[in-house]
Amino acid sequence: MNTRKLSKARMILILLALFLSTSCTMGDMVIVPIAGNLYDVFPQVGLVNAIISAPALIGVPFCLLGGYLSDKMNKKILMVIGFALYTVTSVFGCAFENVYFILVCRLIATGVAWGLTSSAALGIIAELYEDEGKRGTVNGWYNAVMAALGSVLSLVAGYLAVSAWQNAFRAYWINIPILILLVVFLPSMPAEKKEASAAEEVKKGRTTQAGWMKGLIPILIQVLLVASSYYVITYMISVYVIDTGIGNEAFSGTLSSAGTICSFLANLAFGLIYSKLKKATAIPSFIAIGAGFLLMAFFPSRAVALVVCALMGGFWGIFYSFFFTECSVVVPEEKQGTAIGITSAVNGIAMFLCTYLVTGLKSVMKAESVTAVFPVFGIVVLGVCVYVVLLLMRGKKREAA
Template identity: 40%
Template sequence: MKKMRKGHMILCLIALFLSNVAIMADMVIIPIADNLFKTYGNPTVINFILSGAAFLSVFTAMACAKLLYKFSKKTILIVSMILFAVGSIFGAAVDNIYYMLIMRILVGVAMGFVNATAMALIAELFDDEGARGKAMGFFNASMAGIGAVISVVAGIFAVNGWREVFKVYWISVPILILMILFIPMTPPDKEEVQENGGTVTPKKPYLSHQIGLLLSCFAYNLIYGVIFYQVAVLVFERGLGNESSAAILSSLGTVGSCVLCILFGFIYAKLKRATIVLGYVGICLSYLMLYLAPNAAVAGVACTLCGAAYGYGFSYFFMRCTVIVPGVKISGSVSLTTAIGQLGMFLSTYVCTILQGVLNTTGIAALLPYAIGAAGVGAVLSIILTIRDRKFPSEYVEQ
C-alpha cells in the first residue's frame, strides 16, 4: 500500500479507533441485562440477545478471512458499519423479543467484520513489529475507553427506561462518515504465488503454535465472559446497587483495560511470549476479590483489575497471531483469532447456565471459584510454554 502522509494516517487511525463502538456494542446492553430477564422472562432468547452477537461474529470473522482476498478493507468496514448502525439504533424500536433478536443478529454480523478487518488493516499499516504492537495496544486502549464511555452513558439512560440505552448507538453515524472520508482504499490481499503460478507453501511449521494460541485465546475469553456479560446479575445478587452501579463497574473494567493497553506495546517488547502469564494472574486475582467482595468499592477495584487483565490479554492474542504465521497468512490469522475469541465470549453465558444448574444456583458468585481455577491452569500452562519457547521459538521467520 502507498505510504500515507502523517496527517492522513492520524485521521485514518482516529476513524479506526472509533470503529470500536461496533466492537464494544455489548457494553450498551449489559446494564439492562436484569431488565431484559424481568421484562421477557425467556432465558434462552435473552442469553442470545446478550451474547449472541459475539457468536455470530465468530462466523463473520472467519468469512472475513476470505473476503479480504476479494475486497478492499475500506469497503468491508463501511458496509459493516452500515449494518451495525441499522441493527443497533433500531434495536428496540419494536416491543418484541424476537424483533430485538433479529436486530442483534445484524449487530453480530457487523461486529465480526469490523473487528477482524480493523486489526488486519493495522497489521498492514505497520510492518515493524514494535510499531505494530504499540498501534494494536492503542487500538485496544481506545476500545476500552469507548466501552467505558458508552457503558456509563447507557447506565444513565437506563434509569429513565431500559429502551433508552439504544439512543447511544446514534454515535455510529458520524463514525461512518469519518471512515468514508479517511480510511484508505487498500487493494485486496493477495496470496503469495510462485513463478509457476502455484501457491507458496511455508517452509517452517507454524500450525502447532497457531492452534495453541487459539486454544488459549478461547479459554481466556470464556473465563472473562463470566463477569463481562453478567456483572449486573452479580450486582443485584450481592446488593451492590442498581443498573447504574452495574454500568459503573463495567466502565471501570474498560478504564483498567484502556490504561494497560496503552502500556502493552512496551511490555510486549520486553516479555514477548511471557506477556500472557500476567494476564491470567490478573484474572485470578480480580475474580478472587469479586468472590470475597464485601462492598461496591472492592468490587470496583476488582472490575478495574479484571478489565485491565482482559485488555492486556486481548492485545497479546492479536499481536501474537501476526508474528507466529507467514506474512501472507496474517489477515487470515487475525480473522481466525477474532472468531475464536468471540466464540469463547458467546459460550460463557451458556457455560454459566450449565454450571448454575449443576450447582443449583441462579447467581454468579458461586461460579467464580471455578473461573479462578481455570485461569490458574492457564497461567501455569503459559509459564511452561514460555520456558519451552526459549528453546523452540514460536515466531515465524520468513525463509
Template identity: 35%
Template sequence: MNIKSEKLRNGMLMLTLILVTIALMADMVIIPVAENLFSEFGDANVAILNFILTGPALIGAFSGLAFGKLMQYISKKKLLIIAFAIFSIGAILGFAVHNAYFMAAMRVLVGIGMGSLGVISMAIIADIFNDESKRSSMLGIFNGGMAAVGAAIGWISGFVATLGWSMVFRIYLVAIPILIMIFLFVPADETVPVKENKDDVDGSVDEKMPWTKVIALGVAFLIFSSVYCIAFYQISMIVTEKAIGDVTFIGTISALGTVGSFVACFLFGKTYGFFKRSTPIVAYTVMALSFCMLYFSSSSIIAAIACTLLGAMYGMGMSYYFMHCTMIVPESRIPMSIGFTSFCMSIGTFLSVYIATFLQSVMGVTTITEIMPVLITTLAVGAVLSAVFTIKDRKTGLVNSPEHEMSE
C-alpha cells in the same frame, strides 16, 4: 515522505477505526433498557427476546470468521464500508417497526457488523504498521479506545433512556458521520490472491496457514476469555453472595474493570516491549490472584481492586492474543488468523455463563464464589505451562512452537 503528514494520516486512521468500534460495543446501548424491552414485548416469544439481547454476539462469532476469509479476495476498505453499512442499517432501524421479530432481524445485521468490523480493523492495522513494536502499540490503542467507546455509549444510553427507552436507538445515528470518515481516512488497499494449491492462477502467493499454531493460540484465548467473562457477566451475583455492596457498588466496580482494561490496552505497547512472549504469564498469574482476592475476602475495597486488575489483565491478554496471531502466520494469512482468533474470543464469551452453570451442577453448588477454586486452578495451570514453554523456547531457540502457542 513528510513525517508530519504521515502522522496525521495515521492519527486520523486510528481515530476512525476506534470510532468504528461503536459496532463492537453496540450492546452497551441496549443493556440499560433490557428490562423495558421485555416489558414492551411481553407477549412475544421469550426466545426471540433473548436473541435480541445476546444473538448478535453469536452471529458475530461466525461473521468475523467469514470476513476474515473474504479479505483474501476483497479489499479491506471495501469490506469495512460494507460491514459498517450493514451495522448502521440494523442499528438505526432497530426500532423503526414496533415488532419484536423485526427488531430481531435488525439485530442480525448488527451482529454481522459486530463480528466483522473488529477483524477488518485489526487487519488494516496489521497492514499499515509492519514493525512489531509499532503494531503492538497501535493494537493496544485500538483495544483501549474500544473500551472507552463502550464506557461512553453505555453512560450516554443510561441518560438518554430517561427520555424514553426507545430513544436510545437514536444514539446509533452517529454511525452516519463515522461511515463518511471511513471513506475519507481509511487508505485503499489491494488484495493478493492466496495460493491454495499448485493449480491456482499465477501471481498468487503460496503461503500455508500454520493451523496447529493458530488453533492452539485460539483455544488458549477461548479458555482465557471464558474464565474472565464468568466474573464479568456475573459480578452482581458475586457481590450479592458476599454481601459487600448494593447496585450502585456493582456499577462502580464494573466501571473500574473497564477503566483497568482501558489503561492496560493503551499501555500494551510498552508492557509487550518489556515482557514479550512472557506477557501471558503475567496475565494468567495476576488474574488468578485477583480471583483469590474475590474468593477469600469480603471487603468491598478488595473487591474493587480485584475487578480493576481483572479488567486490566483481560485487556493485556486480549491485546497479546490479537497481536501474536498476526506474528505466527504469513502476511497474506493475517486476516484469516485474526478472524479465527476473534471467533474463539466470541465463543469463549458466549459459553462463559454456560460453563459456570455446568461447574455448579457438577460440584453441587449454587454460587459463583464456590466455583472460583476451579477458575483459579485453571489460570494457575495456564501460567505454569506458559512459563515452562517460554523457558523451553529460550533454551532451545525454538520460536512459536505449537506447545508454546497452546500454553499461551
C-alpha cells in the same frame, strides 16, 4: 502497504476512523441499560434473551468469513460494507416496536457486522504496521478507545432511556459520521500476493504456509480458556455482588466501571509492555486474573472486589491486546486476516459460553452461588499460565540447540 506515501495527518485520520469503528464491537453496551425494559415490554422471554446474547454467537462464523475475505479482497471495501450494515441496522434498530424486528436488527448489527468489521479493522492495522512493536502499540490504543467508547455509549444510552427506553437507540446516531470517516479517509487496500520463502517466514518468527496454524493454536487455547473465565466477571459481577451481599446494583456498576477504566489505561501502555516482555506479555495477566478469582471466592468484601475487579480489568486489557497482536505475528503475512478472524471467532465463542459454564459448574458441584465456582476459573487460568511458561521454556531450549 507502503505507509510512507501517507502523510502524518492522513495516518491520524485513518486511525481515528478505525478507533471509532469499535462502536460496532461495543454496540451491545447500548442495550445493557434497557435490558430490563425489554423483558417488561415483550412477554417472549426467550426472544429477549436472544436479543441480548445471540449476536455474539451469530458473529462467530462472520468473524471467520471476515478474516478470510480480508485476505482475499480490498479491506476498505469490506470495512465499509460491514460498518454500513451496522449503521443502518443500529440506527433503525427500534424503528418498529416489534420483538422480531429488534432481534433481526441486533443479529445483523452486533453479530454479522461485528464479525466483518472487527476482522477487517485489525487486518488493516496489521497491514499498515508491519513492525510488530508498532502494531502492538496501535492495537493497544485501538482497544483503549474501544473500552472508553463502550462506557460512553452505555452512559449516553442510559441517559436517553430515562424518558423512553426506545430513545437509547439514538446513541447509535454517532455511527453515521464514523461511517463517513471510514469512506473518506481509509486508503484502498486490495489483497496482495506475498511470496515469502519458508526461510524468511521462520526468520521473522512465523510458521510457514504448510503449517501456518501451528503457531496460532496455542494462542487460541489461551483465548478460549482465559476469555471464557474472565467474561464471567464481565457478565455476572452483579450476581456475585448479590450472592455475597457486599452491595447493590450501584456497586455492581462501580465494579464494572473500575475494570473498564483500568483496561483503558493498561491498553494505552500496552505497546511499552509488549516491547519489553514480547511473548511473555500475557503471563502477568494470567497470574492476576487467576489469583483474582481465588481472592473473590475466599475473601468476599467490598474492598477486595473493587481492587480485584480493577486489576483484573487492567490485566485483561493487556491480554486482549496481546492475543490480537500475537495472532498476526505468528502466521505468514498472507494469512494475517484469516488468523485475526479465527481469533475473533474463538473470543466470541468464549463470550457466549461463559454464562453456561457457570450454570453447568453450579449444577455439577451442587452449588447455590456463583462464588462457589470461582475457584475453578481461577485454577483454569493459573493452569494456562503454567502451560504458557512451559511453551516458552521449550522454545528457548530449541533456540539454544
